[in-house]
Amino acid sequence: MSQRFLPPQRFLPPVLRSAILIAMLAAALASPVRAEAVDPDPVKPIEPPASLPKVQHGDSTQNLDRLFEALKVAPDDDSAKYVENRIWAIWMASSSDTANLLMSRVRAATDGKDYDLAVKLLDAIIDLKPDYLEAWNRRATIFYMKKDFGRAIEDIHQVLAREPRHFGALSGLGIILQEVGDDKDALDAFRRAIAIHPHLDRIPELVKKLADKIDGRDI
DSSP states (O other): OOOOOOOTTSSOOHHHHHHHHHHHHHHHHHSOOOOOOOOSSOOOOOOOOSSOOOOOTTOOHHHHHHHHHHHHTOSSHHHHHHHHHHHHHHHHOOSOHHHHHHHHHHHHHHHTTOHHHHHHHHHHHHHHOTTOHHHHHHHHHHHHHTTOHHHHHHHHHHHHHHOTTOHHHHHHHHHHHHHTTOHHHHHHHHHHHHHHOTTOSSHHHHHHHHHHHHHTSOO
């Protein structure tokens, strides 16, 4: 039976998923170091742009549904980016002034590479508004930056439980799984991401690269 780490959509308890990932990481660290080419421009988790369109009155789940339909059929990268930014704007919007203020401080802490402070601020936001999607997503990204992949994946699970169409969380999941050597499940996550957002930057080329690699193996 395969020992691969299974992504959150599979039916494994969170504690077991984390235990499997930790075991994989420990095994990787114990293995002899091999000289491998370092990607000078690695793919990084998708983050919302600093400047987003203003959320219009009445933006809601129904409006998100329309935006995701438009995103899937966008004819070019520019059109897709326009729709993507409107989706990010809705995801980032919070009905809490306190949460908004704390999120601005999270960005400042992250820009200053003070990741521990960023996590503490995000903890406070999640305690205040546990259904605030982007607090979970942002904390997953910070955990990724800290190389705390287990907790990053647990937060991605929280994001996808609330919004299965979150292309940023799906692509982030793929990046983590690829880093720990689980190419097959990374490919699955990337394919799910581009099924939602076909114009995601660099993800289609990763899908092709991984598909070519996996097709040459017996998995």
